[in-house]
Amino acid sequence: MRFFVERRREVMLHIENYMLEVMDTYLKPIDTNWQPSDFLPDSTSETFFQDLKYLRENAEGLSYDLVAVLIGDTITEEALPTYESWLSMVDGVNRDEQGGWMKWVRHWTAEENRHGDLLNKYLYLSGRVDMRQMEISTQYLIADGFDIGTGNDPYRNFIYTSFQELATNISHRRVASLAKQNGDTSLSKMCGVIASDEARHAKAYKDFMSKIFAVDPNEAMLAFEDMMRHKIVMPAHFLREMGLKIGQTFGHFTDAAQRLGVYTAVDYVEIMQQLIEEWKVESMVDLNEAGEKARDYLMALPNRLLRVAERMKNPSMEYKFSWIHS
Numbered sequence: 001m002r003f004f005v006e007r008r009r010e011v012m013l014h015i016e017n018y019m020l021e022v023m024d025t026y027l028k029p030i031d032t033n034w035q036p037s038d039f040l041p042d043s044t045s046e047t048f049f050q051d052l053k054y055l056r057e058n059a060e061g062l063s064y065d066l067v068a069v070l071i072g073d074t075i076t077e078e079a080l081p082t083y084e085s086w087l088s089m090v091d092g093v094n095r096d097e098q099g100g101w102m103k104w105v106r107h108w109t110a111e112e113n114r115h116g117d118l119l120n121k122y123l124y125l126s127g128r129v130d131m132r133q134m135e136i137s138t139q140y141l142i143a144d145g146f147d148i149g150t151g152n153d154p155y156r157n158f159i160y161t162s163f164q165e166l167a168t169n170i171s172h173r174r175v176a177s178l179a180k181q182n183g184d185t186s187l188s189k190m191c192g193v194i195a196s197d198e199a200r201h202a203k204a205y206k207d208f209m210s211k212i213f214a215v216d217p218n219e220a221m222l223a224f225e226d227m228m229r230h231k232i233v234m235p236a237h238f239l240r241e242m243g244l245k246i247g248q249t250f251g252h253f254t255d256a257a258q259r260l261g262v263y264t265a266v267d268y269v270e271i272m273q274q275l276i277e278e279w280k281v282e283s284m285v286d287l288n289e290a291g292e293k294a295r296d297y298l299m300a301l302p303n304r305l306l307r308v309a310e311r312m313k314n315p316s317m318e319y320k321f322s323w324i325h326s
Helices: 002-026 050-059 064-078 081-089 100-126 131-144 152-181 185-215 217-232 248-260 264-279 291-311
Strands: none
Touching: 002 100, 002 152, 002 185, 050 100, 050 185, 064 100, 064 131, 064 152, 064 248, 081 100, 081 131, 081 152, 100 131, 100 185, 152 185, 152 217, 152 248, 152 264, 185 217, 185 264, 217 291, 264 291
């Protein structure tokens, strides 16, 4: 076991140096990056109340499920403190503030922080949401934390973040499309720029994991297999409303997303397939017997899960969220 921990530490030092080299490729300069105020009514403007009225009128056209999914996405984004602390606890990394990993975590967090800020302010201004109930759910999600099956293992963490950033890109992109169809072009633009951020971040984590596969293919393959065997859980899987137990609200949130086609079981399989292709799993060499078995499992898994996903029925709409004004 100690050998594997030391090996991971060596690999992470290698990756950290690479992070410092490519960080500007995957993160935008702060001074020129978009900010939430770019997309919201300007409270200092003489047209503020007119702009606010226009925002609220457009928000009225959003379907119930779409508002529910948007709130769930917002709460997920606002639980950022949990994600930052989780990434900071990865084993084998240099915790020097100017080291590659810690610098990446801080700058990634800074970009991600704008997402929750923008969506929260939009929902507050929309008049569709009981903000206190939503804020209670946000506080619960941060306080409850999460258990996503990665532990402190850097390999599993990179696999998870690669998968999750792709999933959030899909979710925000689909919400953007639905918002446009519902007549809210402003919300569509907001979700579109967030989706763009998530796509860049996904490229970064996939790139970092590619470097791990290049120098430690066997252990990387075993980590990938383990994450897929236990399934990728969403960061908001502990989501709950006031008076409910951990995770009780999450199922209703995912039902709404499935009904709308915002994020589906088929999307899950397609992301997995994309990662298998991105990391060239099929042609990976220098694997021992366990690594070969892990690769065989991974190569067969998408088709098996796709058959299951295609048989799944869309859940009916019954649940009423405390977050949404009736």
